[in-house]
Amino acid sequence: GxxxxxxxxxxxxxxxTSVKIECRSLxxxxxxxxxxRQFPKQSLMLMATxxxxxxxxxxxxxxxxxxxINHASLTLSTLTxxxxxxxxxxxxxxxxxxxxxxxxxxxxxxxxxxLLVL
Amino acid sequence: GxxxxxxxxxxxxxxxxSAVIKCTYSDSASNYFPWYKQELGxxxxxxxxxxxxxxxxKDQRIAVTLNKTAKHFSLHITETxxxxxxxxxxxxxxxxxxxxxxxxxxxHLIIQP
Numbered sequence: 001g002x003x004x005x006x007x008x009x010x011x012x013x014x015x016x017t018s019v020k021i022e023c024r025s026l027x028x029x030x031x032x033x034x035x036x037r038q039f040p041k042q043s044l045m046l047m048a049t050x051x052x053x054x055x056x057x058x059x060x061x062x063x064x065x066x067x068x069i070n071h072a073s074l075t076l077s078t079l080t081x082x083x084x085x086x087x088x089x090x091x092x093x094x095x096x097x098x099x100x101x102x103x104x105x106x107x108x109x110x111x112x113x114x115l116l117v118l
Numbered sequence: 119g120x121x122x123x124x125x126x127x128x129x130x131x132x133x134x135x136s137a138v139i140k141c142t143y144s145d146s147a148s149n150y151f152p153w154y155k156q157e158l159g160x161x162x163x164x165x166x167x168x169x170x171x172x173x174x175x176k177d178q179r180i181a182v183t184l185n186k187t188a189k190h191f192s193l194h195i196t197e198t199x200x201x202x203x204x205x206x207x208x209x210x211x212x213x214x215x216x217x218x219x220x221x222x223x224x225x226h227l228i229i230q231p
Contacts, residue, residue, distance in 0.1 A: 034218045034219070036218075042223070042224075043207060043221045043222065043223045043224050044162065044207065044219075044221045045221075046218035046219065046220065049217070049218050059218075060119070093161065093162070095219075105150045105152075105167070105169075105211075106152070106164060106167065107152070107164075107219060108164075109154075109161040109162050109163070110161060111160070111161045112160075112161055
């Protein structure tokens with residue numbers, strides 16, 4: 001149980017375009033999802049917390065107008081990187097919390113989306 | 119905000135020996151401490167976690183200890199095997215997991231055959 005999927009797994013886009021990444025909880029309802037970014041050989045950095053039906057909470061230094069997050073249902077959150085630039089190239093990973101799971105605190109991670117902006 | 123320090127950055131041990139990875143945190147409000155294993159290009163996978171009301175937790179070859187007073191927690195892997203080779207991350211959060219995780223910088227564990 002507790003499977004999280006992401007789509008696409010990798011994407012290449014031109015500078016200035018927008019890219020949408022989907023995160024889905026497949027076998028549970030996630031009231032809270034999280035978006036992280038991981039640069040090569042570095043740690044995961046929390047970007048924002050996504051709550052179903054309300055606005056996302058962004059970490060300090062993360063531009064909310066650049067990284068648009070929508071959590072329209074209990075199983076889907078989307079991250080849109082707007083006007084992407086080469087420095088946005090990274091590994092974007094979502095996680096979802098199952099509040100009714102055996103451990104309500106556990107975050108289950110998606111497989112990640114590798115973004116390359118040319 | 120929370121700051122998590124992790125040491126060492128690289129750890130090489132002989133197969134069968136034990137490995138210990140240590141983390142410290144700064145926010146006394148943090149109450150949930152998971153450990154994740156990440157293989158190259160893959161998602162982080164939870165291997166064990168501990169809450170602030172518990173001092174130690176064990177699951178087969180893996181154990182975690184927590185010292186709230188000193189604000190540090192450690193991962194112990196016994197009888198290491200080649201498949202234990204990966205990057206291990208410690209993390210901390212407050213709010214019982216309702217908040218996002220603050221990760222340490224990671225430890226590259228290498229198991230020498």
